[in-house]
Amino acid sequence: MTEHLGREPTQAETALFENLWSEHCAYRSSRPLLGAFETDGENVIVPPGDDAGVVAIPSSDGSEDTYIAMGIESHNHPSYVDPFDGAATGVGGIVRDILSMGAYPIALTDSLYFGPFEDEHPRYLFEGVVEGISHYGNSIGVPTVAGSVAFHDEYEGNPLVNVACVGVTDADRLVTAEAQQAGNKLVLVGRETGRDGMGGASFASEDLAEDAETEDRPAVQVGDPYSEKLLIECNEQLLDEDLVESARDLGAAGLGGASSELVAKGNLGAEIELSKVHQREPGMNGTEILLSESQERMVYEIEPENVDRVGEIAERYDLQASVIGETTDDGIYHCTFEGETVVEADAEFLGEGAPMNDLEYVQPDQPECDLPEFDLETAFEAVVGSPNTASKRWVYRQYDHEVQVRTATPPGDDAALLAIREAEQGLAISAGADPNWTSAAPYEGARAVGLENATNIAAKGATPLAAVDCLNGGNPEKPDVYGNFKAIVDGLADGCRDVDVPVIGGNVSLYNDSVEGPIPPTPTLTMIGTKDGYDAPSMTLSGEGTVVLVGGTDDEPALGGSELLARLGGSDRFPALPESSGELIETIAAVADFESTLATHDVSHGGLAVTLAEMVTHDAGADVTVESPLAAFDEQPGQVVVETTDPVAVRDAFDGIAPVRKLGEATADGTLSIEAGDASLAVDATEVSELRAVIEDEL
Incomplete structure (x- = not known):
């Protein structure tokens, strides 16, 4: 940095480079790996590199396409x-x-x-995080419709909070974070700037210290959802009046990050006077103003003749707007404070000049087979009653998932389904990962995460369209940790490629490490898919059809990464994945939309036993047979239980693509009966509900 500047950096420059060149902003350890992802496709409008990716939903009648924007981020350290x-x-x-x-x-x-859910501190974090998400999402009127919750020993000292958002736009309203023309004004719109969140980007790029809860509190931002709601509506009017040339959210590294990246992307520079930024606290210096991560703020590139109108609109929504500078054609990012230069550096060097890390890594070990002895009834109670597979109703009942009146299939199903009336199509959304899988077998488990999310979408009759990922790992300077991280990157990339889903955006969060050790490598995926109409099959049995299992492979059951082993101990190889995943997903989606299909539910966490338990109601049960107790807990991805009145049609659809196994018949007595080799069990819907209520019972 000093060599490039030709002088010693100022205090503000040192702090700005520290944040922009941190792992959180520059992806110094992960960027060399991210080329593994397929990011292009015929429907991709904006690939990775912007604030969010954008994909088109093609119109069926030849009219203008509807665009879907997708983004994902982590707030792991702040949430601890x-x-x-x-x-x-x-x-x-x-x-x-x-x-x-x-x-x-x-x-x-x-x-x-x-x-572990059984421990007090993780439960405290869990309750606080869910309350924070529900408070903010409910207040701004954006429904939380999908997600996942997992408990694992290795998150004890470092939880993960990965949040994704989906939005709708079209070609006329599309904006990017690429400055368009020199001489345009830079206008900061939103709340006042304060000292909260100082150094948030660098804080997110370090291991959590033992005293993080007290010492790092100033690095956590404080939000105001009511200001955010006003900003949402203000942004809409700015777009309606075609006033925005480019835009960037003020997130990591605050104004310095947003404005420098905005102009660098357009091969431009900027002249910014920091004292013109509207402030909440008196006496802030230039460095504090530049790097504050105060929330509910955006920077817009505006043509000079439109600046006054932008100010009028902001005032209408009780927001402040400050003209803080303008774009230039010299490529220099120049900031002054009260007339004195505090930053003068090449904008592209700020954004792209961080040296990449060439780190050593160790390939993950393959697990050995060490299966515990168990009986069917004990294993069923342990797995179905696990917090990982238990009902998450306690979580999603706190979210307003019906606001905006788009939610056709609510949380609690394989995937949510939203009505995109602009395109007359349904949009299926699935999100999550399984740390049991990626802890046991990082590459195979991450590849399975891609297939699992695609299966969730297909089970609702939708075809996967695009995805965004949040790649979470520990300290990359440790070769074994970096080896695990590299494996989940490669595995998730291959898993998405298997089902022909481009990854159009994402986030990387490393240094999720604490005195308790590193987290499991965790590749969270949020995937969307589309279908005609807004109807989807139920995940609960009707009691009137034949129950069949479709998908998967003919391999013997394998329990690597399963909830059974997490509960009872032991290890095993990870289950094999289907060879023709793309065809499999297409066929599952087609069968889900058959008129003869009464219910669908994918097989994943906890295996077939949990899937069937979740399908049983007080009015409908099932009488099924599997080859062995192991088969009841095999979590091989790419499998779906289908209740159908025409099992022959299902078998014909999957001919030459994947196995179809008849499990038994749905019943009207609300009892789940399982025959597994020489073992058997029978539980009614009430017993199942009691087992699955462990989270609600404890909170």
Whole structure:
């Protein structure tokens, strides 16, 4: 840096480079790996590199396409230090990423990972995070419709909070974070700038210290969802009046990050006077103004003749707007404070000059087979009653998932389904990962995460369209940790490629490490898919059809990464994945939309036993047979239980693509009966509900 500048950096430059060249902003350890992802496709409009990716839903009648914007981010360290504000501001930040693309936010997903549910501190974090997400999302009127919750010993000292947002726009309203022309004004719109969130980007690029909850509190932003709601509506009017040339959310590294990246992308520079920024606290210096991560703020590139109108609109929504500078054609990012230069550096060097890390890595070990002895009934109670597979109703009942009146299939199903009336299509959304899988077998488990999310979408009759990922790992300077991280990158890339899904955006969060050790490598995925209409088969049995299992392979059951082994101990190889995943997903989606299909539910966490338990109601049960107790807990991805009145049609659809196995018949007595080799069990819907209520019972 000093060599490039030709002088010693100023205090503000040192702090700006520290933040922009941090792992959180520059992806110094992960960027060399991210080329593994397929990011292009015929429907991709904006690939990775902007605030969010954008994909088109083609119109069926030849009219203008509808665009879907997708983004995802992590707020892991802030959520450990302050679970409520850390999670809440994560929601606010990802929503603004969608706004900056010219899109209106229509849905949120949250994928949450904590230490053992049985322990007090993880439960405290869990409750605070869910409260923060619900408070912010409900207040701004964006429904949280999908996600996941997982508990694992290795998140004890470092939880993960991964939040994604989906928005809708079109070609006329699409905006990017690429400055367009020299001489345009830079206008900061939103709340006042304060000292909260100082150094947030660098804080997110370090291991959590033992005293993080007290010492790092100033690095956590404090959000105001009511200001965010006003900003959403203000942004809409700015777009309606075609006033925005480019835009960027103020997130990591605050104004310095947003404005320098905006002009660098357009091969331009900027002249900024920091004292013109509207401030909440007196006496702030230039460095504080530059790097504050105060929330609910966006920077817009505006043509000079439109500046007054932007100010009028901001005032209408009780927001402040400050003209802080303008774009230049010299490529220099120049900031002054009270007339004195505090930053003068090449904009592209600020954004792209960080040296990449060439780190050593060790390939993950393959697990050995060490299966525990168990009886069917004990294993069923342990797995179905696990917090990982238990009902998450306690979580999603706190979210307003019906606001905006788009939600056709609500949380609690394989995937949510939203009505995209602009395109007369349904949009399916699935989100999550399984740390049991990626802890046991990082590459295979991450590849399975791609297939699992695609299966969730297909089970609702939709065809996968695009995805965004949040790649979470520990300290990359440790060769074994970096080896695990590299494996999940390669595995998730291959898993998405298997089902022909481009990854159009994402986030990387490393240094998720604490005195308790590193987290499991965790590749969270949020995937969308489309279908004609807004109807989807139920995940609960009707009691009137034949129950069949479709998909998977003919391999013997394998329990690597299963909830059974997490509960009872042991290890095993990871289950084999289907060879023709793309055809499999297409066929599952087609069969889900058969008139003869009464119910569908994918087989994943906990295996077939949990899937069937979740399908049983007080009015409908099932009488099924599997070859062995192991088969009841095999979590091989790419399998779906289908209740159908025409099993022959299902078998014909999958001919030459994947196995179809008859499990038995649905019943009207609300009892689940399983025959597994020489073992058997029978439980009614009430017993199942009691087992699955462990989270609600404890909170």
